[in-house]
Amino acid sequence: MRASCAPRKAPPRRSERLVFSGRFVGVLLLAPLLLLPTSSDACDDPPVFVTMKPQGALAPSYGPGDRILYECRLGFQPVTPGQVLPLVCQDDNTWSSLQEACKRKLCSNLADPINGQVIFVNGSAEFGSQAHYVCNKGYYLIGASISHCDISGSGVDWSDSPPTCEKILCKPPEEIPNGKYTNSHKDVFEYNEVVTYSCDPSNGPDEYSLIGESKLICVGNDEWSSQPPQCKVVRCEYPVVENGMILSGFGQKYYYKATVVFKCKDGFNLHGDNTVVCGENSSWEPELPKCIKVSIPSSTHPPVPSTHPPVPSTHHPIPSVSVSTRSTHPPMPSASDSKPISPTVTPRLTHPGHPSPTDATPPNDAEGLGAGFIVLIIAAVLVGIGLLLCLYCCLCRRKKKGKAECSASYSTYQDKAATPTE
DSSP: OOOOOOOOOOOHHHHHHHHHHHHHHHHHHHHHHSSSOOOOBOOOOOOOSSSSSESSOOOOOOOOTTEEEEEOOOEEESTTTTOOEEEEOOOTSSSSOOOOOOOOOOOOOOOOOEEEEETTTTOBBBTTOOEEEEEEEEEEESSSSSEEEETTEEEEEESSSOOOEOOOEEEEOOOOOOOOEEEOOOOOTTOOOOOEEEEEEEEOOOOOEEESSSSEEEEETEEEEEEEOOOOOOOOOOOOOOOOOEEEEEOOOOOOTTTEEEEETEEEEESOOOOEETTTTSEEESSSOEEEEEOOGGGOOOOOOSSOOOOSSSSOOOOOOOOTTOOOOOOOOOOTTTSOTTTTTTOOOOOOOOOTTHHHHHHHHHHHHHHHHHHHHHHHHHHHHHHHHHHHHHHHHHHEEEEEEEEHHHHHHHHHSSSSOO
16 A cells, blocks of 8 residues: 655645634724724704704804804794894803793784683683684574684784674474474574474374474574474273283273383282383383282192181080099099090081091191191190099089088987987
8 A cells, every 4th residue: 555645735724814813803802992982072962942943054063162043933932032042062062051032922812702702721822722712592603613823924823713603593393294383473483492382183083192392492503402293193902911900090092101000910920010101103111011820839738727717615525534432532634644636536617618637638848737736736725624624523523422421420420329328
């Protein structure tokens, strides 16, 4: 293998790269110097004022000692007439002090129009103000209602001419079929004048009803307060509500605006409005209500009680009670005898068409339980009365028997005392 003896070539443009790198570093070092503020022998741009502006065109720059003269803008005037308004660039490259020295110009004074008045929005007639015109009651405005104090040439003036206030008049209102209005002979009606409409008599079985406003008022120039009414026959059908009745508003015929009040019969609930009015379309407004039957679930029905409550008998059979002559105390009822008997064996009066207590299904709800307790209490009271009567009879018998024994013993004693002893 043979080694190559060709000389190696150096990388191209190595020196150029070094030169470029050096230039780049130099630029980076000079950049901060370029950003540093440079000293100048000129003033900054002159200030801007609201009411003043420089006279003529501005120069590119102003050095110490240079002056700018100011004048008032359009619509403004100097506070002091003939006052010079200079602005000077001082030796320290700053402008001298200058304040606003102009004020708004005034438009000419406006007089109130006849039968009206003018109102200044900001209370003055200065440049930029507004004047509002209004007419007195019974008059209307002809012309612009708002005028502005604006620039006119080199001065200021109002933008519109003053308006006038004319009297409000109305033409006659419209005529209507089957009706008329008052003062129909007049050709002109003044402001706030009223006309009243009415309907003519009807040639048929039903009278005319006036639908709408009966009175119209002249409220503006040829402007009435509402549209004319109508005269036509309005009759509603006789109101019938099933399972209901009329509470008020009885009548044979029901014309426009007739009012009827309903109520439902017992056991029915009213659905809808109870008050209806005969409307202009010969229909009831709102629609007639309905009476819906009150529904009670069958599971909650309590047993129908008898219309004749059970009447306890005034004569109770006295049960036979054996009394021993040897016992000194009357027999007392046992605990089992004092228990109330079942209501199914309590004698009751039965009537045709009413279920007896034995036939009735025992209620499952609270009302059925309450009725059962009442029956038990009544039965217990009856049994207690019977026991008391038995006890009373026993005591009476014992008392009579004791008196008889005493009488017999006394008679035996007398007999023995009368018999001589041997």
